[in-house]
Every structure is written in structure tokens, then in C-alpha cells.
Amino acid sequence: MQYYERNGLLELEMATEAERMVVAQEENAIVDEQQILQQLKQAAPDAESLGMEVPPPVFRMMEGRIECYTPGKSLRASFPVKQDYSNPMHRMQGGMIAAAIDNTMGPLSLLVTGGAAVTLSMNLDYIRGIAPGKRLFVTASVISRSRTNLIMEALASDERGKMVARSTAQFQVFQMNRR
Numbered sequence: 799m800q801y802y803e804r805n806g807l808l809e810l811e812m813a814t815e816a817e818r819m820v821v822a823q824e825e826n827a828i829v830d831e832q833q834i835l836q837q838l839k840q841a842a843p844d845a846e847s848l849g850m851e852v853p854p855p856v857f858r859m860m861e862g863r864i865e866c867y868t869p870g871k872s873l874r875a876s877f878p879v880k881q882d883y884s885n886p887m888h889r890m891q892g893g894m895i896a897a898a899i900d901n902t903m904g905p906l907s908l909l910v911t912g913g914a915a916v917t918l919s920m921n922l923d924y925i926r927g928i929a930p931g932k933r934l935f936v937t938a939s940v941i942s943r944s945r946t947n948l949i950m951e952a953l954a955s956d957e958r959g960k961m962v963a964r965s966t967a968q969f970q971v972f973q974m975n976r977r
Contacts (some may be wrong), residue, residue: 815845827868834867838905841912850914850958857901860894864905864936872939873906881930887928890934890962896922898967899952902936907948910973920967928962946971 827874829833839845839850845852853862857875861899866874875898883894907915935955943947948969954962 806828820824822935829866831864834864834873837867838909840916841909845908845914848914850910853926854901855906856897857905859902860898862898862901867906869908870910870940872937873902873909874935874937874976875902875905876933876935877901879928879930879932879934883931887927889929892922892924895924895928895934895954895963896965898922898934898936899938899954899963900967901949902938903965903967903969906938906940907969907971910943911948912974915969915971915973918968918970920965925961928956933957935963941966945973 827835830863833851842850842852850953853864860877863876865876866872877898879890883890885891898949900920901923902917903917933956934958936952937955938952940948941951948971950967952965952967954964956962
């Protein structure tokens with residue numbers, strides 16, 4: 799991915815599908831959604847006994863799809879932009895964009911730490927709207943990690959790779975009960 803400035807806006811240039819597959823192979827990324835979901839469940843074996851659902855119900859409600867996971871580094875998910883998610887200007891409402899971003903960072907936090915995590919703070923910059931009928935792609939990446947704290951960044955873009963929003967977030971990590 800490359801960034802460039804045009805008309806005062808930061809743009810995200812996405813690679814073609816073939817180029818993404820090459821990058822995925824080079825970075826040991828996993829592109830099979832079922833394999834990634836299995837890793838999510840294995841990352842925190844005690845999650846179910848603690849009442850956690852992986853992936854969470856809101857991820858499923860938003861019809862999220864996991865696209866790619868680079869172990870320990872990043873997770874890419876996508877979400878349909880539904881008419882029901884629209885603001886008065888017929889663009890995806892900002893809170894729904896924030897939910898899509900949080901729903902991508904959350905599973906990444908579980909994969910990276912093997913523990914439950916809660917969002918302590920999230921800063922979000924909206925760059926452009928996205929219309930219903932499109933798909934929102936969110937790539938979350940780990941910036942910094944300690945035993946109890948995780949800092950992540952997420953970039954949300956449309957199907958053409960145009961950046962829609964950018965976010966940074968801090969998570970508090972809770973260690974799962976290990977037997």
C-alpha cells in the first residue's frame with residue numbers, strides 16, 4: 799500500500815488482487831477466512847467458557863468478512879455498506895464506520911495477545927464518505943504492544959482503495975485464565 803496526497807487529502811493506493819496475493823505470500827499472510835476464524839478460536843481457548851463469542855455478534859450482524867491475517871501484525875476485514883447504515887446524506891454513518899474499525903481491531907487484539915481486550919480510546923479521522931452498495935475494507939495493524947496495553951492503527955477504504963477513514967486506538971488487555 800502506498801500513500802499519496804491529492805487535493806489536500808491523503809489517499810491510499812491499493813494493489814491489484816494479484817499483487818495483494820504476492821504480498822500475502824511474502825508476509826506469510828493467511829487469506830482463507832475459515833483458517834483465520836479457527837486461529838481466532840484457538841488464540842483464546844478459555845474465551846467460550848468466559849462467555850466470549852468469537853467473532854462477536856456485532857461483527858456477524860454487520861456481515862463482516864475476514865479477508866487476510868498477517869500473524870502478529872495485521873488483520874483485514876470488509877463490511878457491506880447497507881442502506882440501513884446511511885446518514886441523511888446517503889453515506890455510511892460515521893458511527894457505523896467506527897463500529898467496522900472496532901470490529902476489525904478487536905479480533906486482531908485477540909489474535910495478537912490471546913486475551914480479552916477492551917477499547918480504552920479510539921481517535922478517528924473521517925476523510926470521505928462511502929455510499930450504500932459498496933464494501934468498506936478495514937486493515938488494522940499493531941503499532942505497539944505490552945503485557946496489558948495494545949496500540950493499533952486502522953485504515954478504512956472503499957473498493958477502489960480510496961481512504962474513507964483513519965483511526966488509532968488503545969486497548970487494555972486482560973490475561974485469560976490459564977489452567
